[in-house]
Amino acid sequence: MRDVLIVGGGPVGTMLACLLAVEGLDVEVLEQRTEPSMRSRAIGIHPPLLAVLEQIGVAEDLVGRATHVEEGTVHCDGRMLGRMSFSALPTRYPFVAMLPQYETESLLRARFAHLRPGGLRGGVTVTDVRDRTDHAEVVTDAGEILQARYVVAADGARSRVRESAGMPWTDVGGRQTYLMCDYADTGMHGDTAVLYFERGGVVESFPLPDGTRRWVAITDFLAPHASSGELADIIRHRTGAAVGEPRGVASAFEVQQRRAHGLVRGRVALVGDAGHQISPIGGQGMNLGWLDAAELAPALARAVADADAAASALAAYSRRRMRAARMAMRQAGFNMSMGRPVRGVRLVARNALVRTLAVPPTNALVARAFTMRWL
Numbered sequence: 001m002r003d004v005l006i007v008g009g010g011p012v013g014t015m016l017a018c019l020l021a022v023e024g025l026d027v028e029v030l031e032q033r034t035e036p037s038m039r040s041r042a043i044g045i046h047p048p049l050l051a052v053l054e055q056i057g058v059a060e061d062l063v064g065r066a067t068h069v070e071e072g073t074v075h076c077d078g079r080m081l082g083r084m085s086f087s088a089l090p091t092r093y094p095f096v097a098m099l100p101q102y103e104t105e106s107l108l109r110a111r112f113a114h115l116r117p118g119g120l121r122g123g124v125t126v127t128d129v130r131d132r133t134d135h136a137e138v139v140t141d142a143g144e145i146l147q148a149r150y151v152v153a154a155d156g157a158r159s160r161v162r163e164s165a166g167m168p169w170t171d172v173g174g175r176q177t178y179l180m181c182d183y184a185d186t187g188m189h190g191d192t193a194v195l196y197f198e199r200g201g202v203v204e205s206f207p208l209p210d211g212t213r214r215w216v217a218i219t220d221f222l223a224p225h226a227s228s229g230e231l232a233d234i235i236r237h238r239t240g241a242a243v244g245e246p247r248g249v250a251s252a253f254e255v256q257q258r259r260a261h262g263l264v265r266g267r268v269a270l271v272g273d274a275g276h277q278i279s280p281i282g283g284q285g286m287n288l289g290w291l292d293a294a295e296l297a298p299a300l301a302r303a304v305a306d307a308d309a310a311a312s313a314l315a316a317y318s319r320r321r322m323r324a325a326r327m328a329m330r331q332a333g334f335n336m337s338m339g340r341p342v343r344g345v346r347l348v349a350r351n352a353l354v355r356t357l358a359v360p361p362t363n364a365l366v367a368r369a370f371t372m373r374w375l
């Protein structure tokens with residue numbers, strides 16, 4: 001019997017696995033994929049998470065590979081409305097590290113393979129979970145039954161483990177659609193993150209390693225067949241900016257915010273997107289999941305070491321991380337509302353608000369919120 005079985009070897013599952021291995025627990029990860037996903041989703045890694053990556057010995061490699069964003073600017077109608085700097089943040093890492101999610105996942109997987117060789121099994125789909133009071137069991141698609149003291153669902157927003165454990169999941173609302181693509185960086189914005197709050201809706205642009213820039217634009221509807229050229233036209237039409245050659249295809253996504261009612265039920269705990277799906281606008285979903293992992297690892301270590309302390313350690317994890325998820329969702333909801341298409345008096349009011357948020361002392365608070373210093 002393992003101490004902990006983690007279902008899902010995405011960024012949050014592997015981060016938790018590394019933290020538990022460092023704590024000395026017997027942990028195994030079950031992942032349905034046999035090959036890593038090359039979809040680039042998360043790109044921004046915030047300062048508190050760089051400190052967590054330090055605990056597992058990954059920060060140096062990741063920071064060395066990533067592009068460092070030290071400031072962001074907001075524009076409308078060809079004028080800069082405000083500037084937000086991260087360089088004064090009281091941290092060893094006063095920047096947001098930008099790296100495609102598949103590269104981050106690859107660093108985490110390599111680290112876990114080093115900490116616990118063979119500890120991640122690919123090609124294993126978990127179909128069911130059962131709480132047996134003094135331990136838990138997972139059932140795989142091959143009919144295997146595996147036992148552990150605790151099972152963690154890190155299997156993403158469509159979590160089968162959450163469903164199988166009977167843990168409810170609520171839609172929080174706030175749907176929007178976007179189109180995104182990576183292009184060669186023309187060098188116009190250096191390493192600055194740029195938000196264009198235009199009448200037709202927001203366009204966002206972020207630097208990535210290897211001379212690449214990610215561009216994201218809000219759309220009126222989900223456009224799964226739109227091309228990188230069509231996105232380039234939207235960007236040029238709304239902002240006047242020209243992008244470089246496409247590096248990959250455009251992808252359309254719909255933002256949804258949903259969360260579980262609690263993150264623990266008996267011997268099953270939820271972590272990351274399995275517990276809360278946050279809008280990517282603001283770039284916090286993966287980071288929030290890592291903060292969950294940083295709290296869940298010591299709670300599980302305590303629960304394994306001392307059965308009498310288990311219930312309160314896990315309940316505290318659930319309470320604190322649900323509060324953080326609610327705050328992150330509110331913040332993401334605010335980010336989304338700021339980026340909606342807007343005209344007339346509403347545009348004037350929105351721009352006045354942006355200017356207010358961009359001057360001291362509010363800009364320091366906004367920088368703290370944006371970089372997740374209170375989640």
Ligand SMILES: Cc1cc2nc3c(=O)[nH]c(=O)nc-3n(C[C@H](O)[C@H](O)[C@H](O)COP(=O)(O)OP(=O)(O)OC[C@H]3O[C@@H](n4cnc5c(N)ncnc54)[C@H](O)[C@@H]3O)c2cc1C
Nearest residue numbers: 008010012032042043126156272273280283284285286287
């Ligand atoms: C377009 C976009 C941009 C984003 N940008 C950012 C950003 O800049 N910053 C940020 O912090 N977040 C961002 N996010 C959110 C981020 O991608 C997610 O929050 C993150 O991937 C969640 O990680 P996870 O490990 O919880 O789940 P997932 O990444 O979904 O991983 C779950 C894993 O579980 C496996 N799995 C699923 N079911 C089973 C099963 N039954 N058995 C075994 N294995 C299973 C899957 O194969 C997968 O590997 C973005 C998301 C999108 C869509």
